[in-house]
Amino acid sequence: MAIFVMSELSKFMSEDFGQGDAHPQIKKVHAAPADGSIPGAPGDRTxxxxxxxxxxxxDYSPPEPGSPWLPPSMRPWTCHQCDAALQAP
Structure with missing residues (x-):
């Protein structure tokens, strides 16, 4: 099964209340299956x-079969429900 790594972002404004765009921060990192009708696209839901x-x-893809589904740098934000779904037999 092809898995896409998807980041759920939240946007926070500058703490100094100055002008500027909100800066995205990762809330959770999810796994999504491939969309069966659109090659190379994630499905509608994680x-x-x-x-x-x-x-x-x-853009992360596991380097080889059996490798973790997400990069080590994103592990602190792992969605444990997505992770458990991938570990289930």
Missing amino acids: LCGKPTAAMERS
């Missing part, structure tokens, strides 16, 4: 059921 439309897709 494995935990959240919509992927507002999420940012990561």
Whole structure:
């Protein structure tokens, strides 16, 4: 099964209340299955059921079979429901 790594972002404004755009910060990192009708695209929902439309897709792909589904740098934000779904037999 092809898996896409999707970042759920939250945007925070500058603490000094100055002008500028909100800066995205990662809330959770989710796994999404491939969309069966669009090659190379994630499905509409993650494995935990959240919509992927507002999420940012990561370019990460596991280097070999059996490797973790997300990069080590993103592990602190792992969605444990998506992770458990991938570990289930």
